[in-house]
Amino acid sequence: MTRSPRILTPIVVVLVALLAWVTGTQAMPAAPSAAARPNVVFVLTDDLSWNLIAHMPQVRRLQADGVTFNDYTVTDSLCCPSRSSIFTGRFPHDTGVFTNGGADGGFGYFHGHGEEKQTFATALQSSGYRTAMMGKYLNGYLPADTQGGTQPYVPPGWSEWDVGGNGYQEFDYDLNENHKVVHYGNRPQDYMVDVLAGKGANFIADSAAAHQPFLLEIATFAPHAPYTPAPRDADSFPGLTAPRGPAFDTLPADAPPWLAGRAPLTGAEKTAIDSGFRKRVQAVQSVDRMLTTLRAAVTKAGVAGDTYVVFSSDNGYHMGQYRLNPGKMTAFDTDIRVPLVVAGPGVTPGSTSTAQVQNIDLAPTFQSLAGTAVPSTVDGRSLAPLLHGGSGAGWRTTSLVEHHGPDALPDDPDLPAPNSGNPPTYSAIRTGVYTYVEYSDGSREYYDRTTDPHQLHNLAGTLSPARLAELHAAVTGLTNCHTGAACWTAGHAG
Structure with a gap:
């Protein structure tokens, strides 16, 4: 009797991923048959910090069903x-x-320099996947812009495109x-997160009915400022206030020049922070329900056993820590360390990983799970071995964060408000033990997070x-690595 390739192919994919782990290569086998390849549902939030997860029961359920990466960081705490x-x-x-715009950032730069031509979407679509992008794309993208064509522009790689521009409200x-x-x-049913949830569920159903593997990314604007909740959540969590941990309204010792000398938060600022945090918690309730909707759609379509569900954020957010009003862009863990939770085939329920993983690892993960080749120009590394029980031995030990600043673009939705934190250009490395930052003005920060987890004692001045x-x-x-192999090697040097 001939065995079904549906059983054999996922095993082969995982074994090849493990071989790539051992040999340090990113080569993958030829794409398996469409019926055997897993689906991906990727929910990417905007400015969602770790302290919101306690108020998101469906994300916690996803954690119980999958793996949580506790040392996942972004390459820049900016959209x-x-x-x-x-x-x-x-x-x-x-x-x-x-940045989000100008000469070194935004959709204009990404599009103008051909970056859209080689993404995880183009790779998966070319190998037979249905791909969908819904919600927020890149800063500066406008839905009606034709980019010189005859109709509103849709980037390559996407089978379904339902994307907005300024959807923060x-x-x-x-x-x-x-x-x-x-x-x-402005009707209640027009609330964007709910609209996207419905569109995502329909895409899942249609893809499953077509017997095609699919990747769906829904990128919400929530909970980005102005922290707009769904109408049904506008009165929830009465009396909730922002967390007041050790870093709240506290300056680090020997703070860098851009941060040093800040006065304590005023009563009015603390009140505004409390109000903003409550609204952020209200705003993510719709995102939490979206997870329920999407996972129910996957189950109803009969493909739950073949689908990875991924939840994350583009960056974190500080609210009162280090005497800063609400914002991001710093190298503190509040801003660069964000949730990454994955559930799906072969993932151990309720597991955690402390491997140093970054957002550059998501594209090669999606491509390797789909059985498509990962180009050598990709700096990240597939997480497939970590998803499927790998211990993390041999994984990178050092992550990189890069930022250009200060931000002065008047049309930037992330333009920092006064006293919210607007650091100059810096490069930072983060290991499982410490965080080290070099600023363009020559100043430095070094925090030993084993003894100082809240990053309140800058020890750079004490180092030899x-x-x-x-x-x-x-x-x-x-900062000078330019291929997967080079960046993997450099990621072990910290």
């Missing part, structure tokens, strides 16, 4: 650079996207729906010249 790294698997110094927005601009108003030289070499090695 467009982070999303560019997610799409391509490359660091900002390779995508060229360091969650109401009164436009979506480019497969080259057609559709306006949504030899140790500083070692750290500088580690930063330089990562």
Whole structure:
């Protein structure tokens, strides 16, 4: 009797992924038959910090069903650079996207420099996947823009495209729906997260009915400011206040110049932070329900056993920590360390990983799970071995964060408000033990997170010249790597 390739193929894919782990290569076998390849449902939130997860029961259920990566960081705590790294698997110094607009960032740079031509979407679509992008794309993208064509622009690689531009208010927005601009108003049913949840469920059903493997990315604007909740959540969590951990309203000792000297938060600022945190918790309730909707759709379509569900954020968010008003862009863990939760075939329920993983690892993960080749130009590494029980032995020990600043673009939705944190250009490395930052003005930070997990004691001034030289070499090695092999090697030098 001939065995079904549906049983054999996933085993082969996992074995080859493990072989790639051991040999240090990223080569994958020829794509298996469409019926055997797993699906991916990827929910990417905007500015979602770890302290919101306690208020998201469906995300916690996903954690119980899968693996949580506790040391997952982004390449830049800013929307467009982070999303560019997610799409391509490359660091900002390779995508060229360091900001949300202007000469070194935004959709204009990403599109104008051909970055859209080689993403996880183009790779999966070319191998027979149905692909869908819904919600937020890149800063500066406008739904009605034709990019010189005859109809609203849709980037390559996407079978379904339902994407907005300025959707932060969650109401009164436009979506480019497969080259057609559709306006949504101010009715409760127009709330964007709910609209995307419905579209995502329909895409899952249609893809399963067509017997095609699929990848669905839904990128919400929530809980980005102005933290707009769905109407049914607007009165929830009465009296909730922002967490007040050790870093709240506290300056680190020997803070760098951009941070030093800040006065304590005023009563009005603390009140605004509490109100904002409550609204953020309200806003993510719809995202949490979206997870329920999408997972139910996968189950109803009969493909739950063949589908990976991935939940994450493009960056974190600080609210009162280090005397900073709400914002991001810093190298503190509040801003760069975000949730990554994955459930699916072969993933051990309720497991955790402390491997140093980054958002550059998502694109090669999606491609390797699909059985498509990962180009050598991809800086990241597939997480498939970690998903399927790997211990993390031999994984990179050092992650890189790159940022250009300060931000002064007047039309940037992330333009920092006064006293919210707007650091100058820096490069930082983060290991399981410490965080080290080099700023363009010559200042440095070093936090030993084993003894100082809240990063309140900058020890850079106490380090020997030899140790500083070692750290500088580690930063330089990562900021100058340009291939998967080179970046993998540099990621072990910290």
